[in-house]
Amino acid sequence: MPFRDRDDAGRRLADALGAYAGEAAVVYALPRGGVPVAAHIAERLKAPLDLVLVRKIGVPYQPELAMGALADGGAPIIVRNEDVIAAAEVTESVFQAVCARERAEIERRREAYLGGRARPDPAGKLAVVVDDGVATGATTRAALRAVRALHPRKLILAIPVAPTDALAALRREADAIVCLEHYRDFGAIGFFYENFHQVDDEEVIAVLDRFTPLS
Secondary structure (H helix, E strand, O other): OOEOOHHHHHHHHHHHOHHHOOOOEEEEEOOOOHHHHHHHHHHHHOOOEEEOOEEEEEEOOEEEEEEEEEEOOOOOEEEEOHHHHHHOOOOHHHHHHHHHHHHHHHHHHHHHHHOOOOOOOOEOOEEEEEOOOOOOOHHHHHHHHHHHOOOEOEEEEEEEEEEHHHHHHHOOOOOEEEEEEEEOOOOOHHHHEOOOOOOOHHHHHHHHHHHOOOO
């Protein structure tokens, strides 16, 4: 079992990113599971912690299967898994309906987590995008594109664990990837943690309060 919990994964990722300490940086977590991981990296880099809000666009009758992902940005960024859409025989109207539902959830989370907080500007700085792992890669691609649109000097993806084949596609989206473990036979992210508890809104807000208190 590679990781005891998200704190263990975050500390190990922070060690792996130690060479970037001292650079002007912003750390972006994918909520909710990426937040406790990213907190350790932000502490190590002495960087502000922000969120990149992303939602999986799940097949209606199999929500865990991603037919795409939606990221919050200046304009919503949509990543489509066309092979899944075709195989699941999902019509465009159904796809857009699921997008609308997930966009509403992003808006709820933006208000719950970030309303009243100052947002750091990553332009010309190092941006580190963090999650607790990668599954299909759809949400991660959307997150990277959303942060890339903010014009960081360098974009790094930092993740504890991922499928080997997903990493190959993600290398086209990030300038560098720090991934501690990758496997061809993957399964689910939770298989690689002893404790993979559900992170709730209160835990996300408590972590953010340590870095960016409400004004």
